[in-house]
Amino acid sequence: MxxxxxxxxxxxxxxxxxxxxxxxxxxxxxxxxxxxxxxxxxxxxxxxxxxxxxxxxxxxxxxxxxxxxxxxxxxxxxxxxxxxxxCEPETPPPPYCRFAMDDLKPKEHGENTKDARRTDHERLATGSLATDGEERQSWETEWCRLAYWELARRVGRQFGVRVRAVDVFGGGGGACGSGRHGLCLDALDTKEPQVEQVRKTRAKIGLGVTLSLESDGVWLYNRSQEPVFVSSPALDAAAAKALLVWRVAPGHCLCIFDPASPPPPTTLPHVGPVDPRSVRISFAKGWGPKYSRRDVTACPCWLEVLLAPPS
Structure with missing residues (x-):
């Protein structure tokens, strides 16, 4: 009382x-x-x-x-x-949002916040990393597929999403996994021992993120206690020469793709074609040219969202 x-x-x-x-x-x-x-x-x-x-x-x-x-x-x-x-991108450039870049720590291993929002995708192959030779033809009723990665190694198979909203979260037998439906990362068979940085990052994922297909686009809701970092062609300034990485703080949300206005195919110098329907999300750790992690494959725990091709 x-x-x-x-x-x-x-x-x-x-x-x-x-x-x-x-x-x-x-x-x-x-x-x-x-x-x-x-x-x-x-x-x-x-x-x-x-x-x-x-x-x-x-x-x-x-x-x-x-x-x-x-x-x-x-x-x-x-x-x-x-x-x-x-957490919306501001226009005109510089392409960062007042919420997305707030309180970035001056960071470990010499990471620089000024350049943290850019990435040159140096080691990203053409097209999508997550296919790994798998065919992307028969999508049926899926609106996206998820592929979870630890550093440069994919863990588990692609996870097809047919429901409107899907959670990607840690499990560990704790409350964060109870009553939730989606991709539980702790339930994946890693097969190989985790390196320390992966293990520490996995422990921070908790409630993770919710991805939702809504009337005005695909939305990401950060429900964890750590920031997540997002690279999506749909978020780039038209004149950008490299893809941008956006920081989404805990409790914030961001429209990461609009199926009604998909970005055109993009080719970056020294990189080649970039899949315009692929979104990359890193848990807790960002990447960019001034980070110790130059691209997403150096992030301990990250997710690729493969959006279905237009019907």
Whole structure:
């Protein structure tokens, strides 16, 4: 009871309207569950804004900066963990977003934040890395396929996605894997012993990411406690000579591809053709010419998203 009273006072101080006891109990349960929870809290826009400022993003100015996660079933949900904060590329260049590049550490092994958003894809072969000789013809009802990599070695087979939203997460028998459907990385048969940097990075993935096919594109929601780094032809400035790497902070989301406006085939100097329907996502570690990791194949744990060809 005391806790509910304290919560009511905090929300009121943040501009929230009066709440019924039942609504307050649901919000308390949702806050206890955190990012892993499924509890929806029906309510108003002022309550959502106050709750999100109080418990997630203190500097949030407008609800337009939020996007509801695909697993949320309540249209007027006020659970602050059921939303991601938009992380959109800015135009005109320089092509980085105010949220994506915030708080990049001056980084290990001499990594440089200024150039962290660029990559020359030096060792990436033409086309997609994830095919490994597998045919990409019979897509049936899949809208994408996932291939998980550790450094330059792919782990497991491609994972076909037919449902609208898919989770890619760590397992470890913990709460992060309970009740979730998708690609559990800890369930993959690695066959070979993991190197230390892979093992440490795998331990940080936790809730991982959610990939969702929505009416306005393919969205990535970062639900882990670490940033993820994304390279997608759909995010590049038109005049860019190299693909860009975007940092997506914990709790943020980004549209990584729009099937209605796919990027044209791209050829980079000294690299060759780049698959315009392939997106690469690295967990916790970025890459670029000034990093110790020059390209994505040097990242400990990363994912390639192969989007289905147009029908």
């Amino acid at each position: 005391f806790r509910r009273r304290a919560l009511r006072r905090r929300l009121a101080a943040g501009g929230a309207p009066a709440m019924a006891d039942d609504q307050l109990r649901k919000l308390v349960r949702a806050l206890d569950e955190g990012a892993v929870g499924q509890t929806c809290v029906p309510g108003s826009s002022p309550l959502l804004l106050a709750a999100t400022r109080t418990f997630r993003f203190p500097d949030l100015k407008d609800l337009a900066d939020l996007r509801r996660l695909p697993h949320c079933t309540e249209r007027q949900c006020c659970n602050p963990y059921h939303y991601g904060r938009l």
